[in-house]
Each structure stands twice: as structure tokens, then as C-alpha cells.
Amino acid sequence: MTLAVFLPFLFAALCAWLGTRLERRTGYVAALAFVPALLLALPLSGMPGASPALEVTRWVPTLGLALAFRGDGFSLLFAVLIGVIGTLASLYAVAYLSERERFGRFYAYLLLFGGSMLGLVLSDNLVVLFGFWEMTSVTSFLLIGLWHTRSAARDGAVKAFLVSALGGLALLAAVALLGIAGGSTTLSGLDVEALRASPLFTPALLLTLLAAFTKSAQLPFHLWLPTAMEAPTPVSAFLHSATMVKAGVVLVAKFGLLFGSSPLWGGIIVPVGLATLVWGAWIALRQTDLKALLAYSTVSQLGLLMSLYGLADAEGRFTATAHLLNHAAFKAALFFVVGIIDHETGTREVPRLGGLRKAMPLTFAAALLASLSMAGVPPLGGFISKELFYEAMLHRGPVFIAVAVLGSALTFAYSFRLLRVFWGPPRHPPGAEPHEAPPGLLVPAGLLALTALAFGLLPGSAEALTRTAQNALNFATHRGHLKLWHGVTPALLATLLTWGLGAVLIGQAAQVGVLGRRLTPRVNANTVYYALTEGVNVLSSRLIARTQGLALPDQLRIMLGAAALIAGYAVWRAPQVFHPVGTPPLALLPVAALLVAGAVGVLLARSRLTAVVVTGLTGFGSAAAFLALRAPDLALTQLLVEAVTVILFLLVFRSLPRSRDLPRTRWRYALDLLLAASAGLGATLLVLAGVRFLAPPISPYYLANSYRLGGGRNVVNVLLVDFRGFDTLGEITVVGMVALAVLGLVRLGKKGRAPGGGAPTPVPATPGEKEEA
């Protein structure tokens, strides 16, 4: 399992490197990365009887962090699903992508995404689960924004990232609360009894829900999913059917066992899920872009899954798992079909297409099977799971079943709308000659469509797969079966009603369109999102204009004032008994004089140059002080930093105008004097207070062990590279980031606009400077 999760990450690096060499054939390498995930079918076949395997790789034991992967039935089932769709998407992309695509980048992102998702479903450690959760957010951002030259793609990527990252933060908080209340960082090790008794139970529940709703695009967070279709179609198929959007469903399924006892859990999820089901289907019905139609259809189907898992009983979980499999099969197949249509005709707009049946019969067959499964028509898998869904809702009450029927009727209608492009007189954009898709595109779509058919004709197969998760999701007690014909039941009647309603919706399409335009709310999730993002922009620019637009002296005054306040507060809150200051070592007296002289010299300096050199005096003075205190390493560092600083100062001053004194009133003088004095005093007090150790110093340990453990006699350096090596790593990361940031600023400044805001003046590239591509 560990291999299954990490191989895609390794292969991502490999594909990035191979991308330019193998070009489109990189897809075959990418497909190989999912082989271990597919091999998880072996332990899966032993389910539901076998006990789940647990693989643990220690990471940070002190924090209870370990890469723990637990192969229970549900996780394995999902991992295999990801493996199958991931493999098919990789192979499909080989035939789908254009010649000019950056294959290395595409496949690397795709594999990172698949790997994150595998880690998410298999992870038993909550913190690691959160980590993978966030990685899916980041990688989906990269994938959606793959064609970053298009503004819609950038917008979609940012939107998806913001919404799901918000949920990610909620999940982090939820994980922390669970860890505190349940006494364990692993999902299987949580103490459920203690958790239910804990006051943290409700906040953790709500935060988990927020995370699941954002990730799975439930109302009102559904706004990001339709814009996510800016990603290339193979990615959409992967993302909509097996990965990211199902992550929230997985979370609800797994955590339902913890939270399901609370009435709040079902009380929130079921209404939200059903509302999403109806609303998503309603909007999907009014789309003209095939891909947008499918995107909203995903929103709606996720609502259905959510509401089923939210029931928190064995029946709901059984039905939801069955539908999850069906949905993955038909939704990925439909995305592949839409990809084929787009590929062959160059458009996805329903009004511009028609009669494609004759040109591409095989594609039509695949589309027909998948659409009928989505519409819930026998003899396909979707019909069976929809019947069970009705059963479950019938047990809940009349309102629930009514909403379910309405949602399904809309689903029925848009499924046929999708098929409309295959009937009627042949219509396609001029210049396109649609003919049957190449096998590379057709095989993935066909396989999945046949799977959807198999799930219906051989319901035993789907049932066996669903049953593998019964111990993990605790529905072993549910006696339900997947059957095509189960007699005339209320559910069947509801289905007939659904078809009737669906037929009406199709027949009265014109009136429905009018109604739809009437019902379009003025404010929707998107307008709220844009208002928020714009608002933050405006707020921040105003805030910056108010606070950062001051002259440099004013900035300094603010900083010094704040420093004085903080230091004063600290000394006041923790009044140490100051160490009696012994006789100061005489060697330090000249150094102190040097430091003071430097500081005074700056004030008296007439020009900038003098000021900088005199400032250097204080730095070199500090270095001398370090030497006197027997710290040669520190002294050396201080000396060199000071030298480099002076050089940089001088370089900056070359491009500044002549210095001039800002006029200062007498009152200002007094204020500045007060500020400087209090800042100095505060710093002095802080240092003096810090001299007295409250705990025994730690230096003896290092002095004793540096040679034995680190093999070095220079304790300072052994600290840096061994005992505290991780800090140093962080340190140099910061150094690198600062350097890049300054470099960016300087280069921006060089491209500075000409006076009057004209065109940018081209600056000739100087040697040693790489031209940015």
C-alpha cells in the first residue's frame, strides 16, 4: 500500500523528465504508476472476510505522526477505483492531447494528483490524511490551471483552490480536536466513547462537515466544480469520477461511523445533499456546453451520495457505496465521450451539434449506455442503485422521497439532453469532419460504459464489490441486495413517476427554459465569491495605503514604538529579579565606547556615505564584543555580515537621490527622543532580564556531547549542522527565498516605467543575467 501511494510520486518526477523525450508516449509510463494501486485488488478480493492490513512507516514518532496506511475494504475499493480510472485517464490522454502540449508537466501533475488521492483514502493517520487532503487541493489547482494562458483556467484554478483550502483548514482543526478528544491520531485508534462524551464533539463534527462540503462541492460551495472543467478532459474525467470531489464523500463515509450517532450529522448532511441534488440537476438541465452539463451533474450526484452516507445507517451506506461505483463508471465514461466529441468536432455546444450517431456509432453506443445509467434506466447499474436510493428515502418520509424524485426526474431529463447531439439532422461546425474516434480514445470510454452495463445485467458483480466494504463501513447487518427486478414496490412506482416527470421536462423544454430564466436568482454563489475576493483586494489596498504609505521616518517611529511597548510589557509582566551586575570586564569598555560612538556618529553624519560607514562601526564593534566574550564564530559571522551589508547599502545608495533632512518641529524632536530612549531602555531591560536563567543552561550537554555524537570540536558548528540541523535547513530556505524576492524587486525596478507612465523602457540584458523566458 505504501508503494501504491508513493510510486505515483516517484513516477511524477520521472514523467516530468521524460516529457520532452517521449512526448505523448509518456502516458504509458504514467499508467504504469497506477499498477500497485490496481494490485490492491488482490487483498480486496479477500474482503470482507480478511482483516485489514496495516502498514506503518515511522515519521515523527514524538508527534504521533506516522505514515500509517490501513487497507480496509472501503479504502482498498476506492484505491482500486482510483487506479482503474487513473490508468484509463492516462491512456486516454495519450490520444487526446495535442502535439504541442507540455506532456511532462501534464503527466507529472496528474500523477501527483492521483498519488495524493490514494494517500487520502488509504491513510489511517489523521494528520497525514489532512496532508494528503491539502495536496489534492494544490495538485488540482495545478491541473485546472494547466492552460494558464487562458483567464478562465486561472480563475477556475484559483477558485477551486480557495474553496477547498478553506475546507482544508477546517479539516486541520477537526483533526486536532479529534486527536485531543479521542486520544489518538489514528482513525482506527480513536476512542469513540470518549469522543462522544467530549465537549469537542460538536465543533469537530461541524468542521468535518465544512471540509467535506467544500471538497465535494455541496451547496453553497458548489461554485468551484463547474469552473474546474477548464482542466483538460482526461483530468476532468479523473477529478469528477474518482478523485478530488469524492474526497469529501470518503470523509463523510469514514467519519460517519464516529459522528453518525449525533442527530446533527444526518440533520445537516441529508438536507444539504438533497438540495444539492435538485439544484445541481436543475442547473445542469439548462447548460448548453456538454462539459458544463456534466460538471453540474457531478455536483448533483455528489449531493445524492452525501445524503445517503449522511443517513448514517447500514442501508444508506450500502446503497451509497453501490451508487459510488456506478457513478464512477458512467461519469468517467461520459467525460471521455464528451472529450471525443470535442476532439472530433471542435465544439461542445449542444445547439451546434446533431446527428453524430451516423458518424460515430461506437461512441454513440458508449454514450448511450453511460447516459442511461445516469438517468437510472434498466437494465443498467444506475437504475439499481437509484431504486435502492428511493427505498432508503421512502423509509425517511414523504418529503424526502418527493425531493429525491424531483432530482432524479431532472437527472433523467438532462441525460437525454446530452444524447440529443447524436440524433436529428447532422450538424457540426463547418470544417470539422466528425468520424469515429481512434481506439485510444474509444477503448477507455467503451470499457467504462460496458462496466456500467455489467453492473446492471450482472448485479451480483456490483454487489460483490459493494460488499467488500461492509466491515469497514459497518453495513454487514444490512440484508439488501442489488437486483434488477424486485417486484412492484413503492420504489418502482416512484421510478415510473420519475420517468413521467422527466418526459414532461423533455417535452416542454421551451417552457422549462423560460421558467429557468425567471428563476435565476440575482445573487448566486459566484457573485458572492467575486464580491468577497474583490472586497479583500479593496480592503487590503486601502489598509496598505493608510499604513504603508508613510515616509520612512514615520515607519521607523511605528516600529520603534511597538518594540518599546512590547519589551516594556514583557519586563512588566515578568519582573525578574535582575542579576546583580558584577564588575564589567574591562576589555569591553572600549568596545562599548565604539558602539556608542557609532550610534552618535550616524546622527551627526552629513551625507549618506558617512552615515553608512559609521553604522558599520557599530557592527564591527559588536563583532569585537563577541570576540572579547570568546565567541570567534559569532564574531566572524558578524564581521562578514557587516561587510556585506555595507557593500549592499552603498550599492543601493548609488541610485537614490541626494539626501535631505525632512523638516522636524521641536515637538517631533521631543517625540523621537522619547521613542528612541524608551526603545533602548526596553531592549536593555529585556537583555538584563534574560541574563538570569530560570532553568539550568543547556550548553553543558552540547559541550560534553558535540565531539562524541557529532564528531566535531567546534560546538557552534556541530549545533548548526547536526543537533539543530533542521533549523539550519529552514534558515537557508529563508535565505534563498529572501534572495529571490529581492532579485524580483530589483528586476522589476529595472523595468521601471518611464516618466509619465509610458511604455516600459527595454533594459538591455547585462552579462551574467539570464533572460527570463
Place this chain on the structure above:
Amino acid sequence: MSPERRTPTPPPLSGDPILRTVSRAVFALVILFALLLLWRGHNAPGGGFIAGLMTACALILHRIAYGHTALRVDPARLVPWGLALSFVTGLVPYLLGRPYLKSDYGYITTALTGEFEWATALLFDLGVYLVVVGGSLAIAYGLIEVNPQERVEGDE
């Protein structure tokens, strides 16, 4: 000596013959000393950070004296390599089942050099050195390349 490259605008601060002559001698000495500091940092004052700053000083001096860089690469490109080196050095003991970044050391005795100590910490320090050289030079070179005749407009 690197070949003389033609610069579009003669860079400021360069072309002083005294500076050039002195810098030629000083440059080699400072670089050597910096490498010595890097080498002995484990057992005596010195280390990657100090050595990096010293190397940067020497290169800046050279650049100011000659008007062109002594490096063949854009210094900013040293930063990721240095980071990667330090990171990977830490990764090796972790993969061998020891704590991340645990350093190892040992002794090799040859007839020529006598007892010689090696330490993996040196590799880590080399990464630090590269990052510091790359970072500080990137900033300094960026500032040197600013043409002071250009009036960069302030806030609009």
C-alpha cells in the same frame, strides 16, 4: 581570466587600475581562505555560512573591479542546488533508519596525510555555503546592474 564581454553601459565603479591589480591578488587569497574556513568549520571557527559570505565578498570585489562577473552561472541558480544538497544529505541517514539529518563521521588514515577525519556534516555545510553565496550574490549583482541614471518612478 574570463573573456572580456562587451557591456552595453560601462558599469560604474570599475576601471580603476589600482583596484584591479589589488583585487586580482586579493581575490584568490580570499577565496582560498573561505574554502579553508568551510573545510575546518567542524573543529575550528568557520563553517558554511561564514565561508559563503566571504566568497560573496570576494566575488563582489571582483565584479566591481572588472565590471563583469567571475561566475559562469547566474548566482540565483546556486540557491536551489544548495538547498537540495543539504536536504538530500539529511535524507540519507533517514532512509537508513536513523534520525533525519543525523551526521556521521569517521577517520581515514593514510601515509601521506596522517589521520584525516571525514564528516557528512561537511556536505550539509556545503549546501549552506552554496545557498549563502547564491543568495547574497544574487542580491548584490541585482543591485550592481541597476543603472543609477534610470529614475525609477515611485508610487503613483
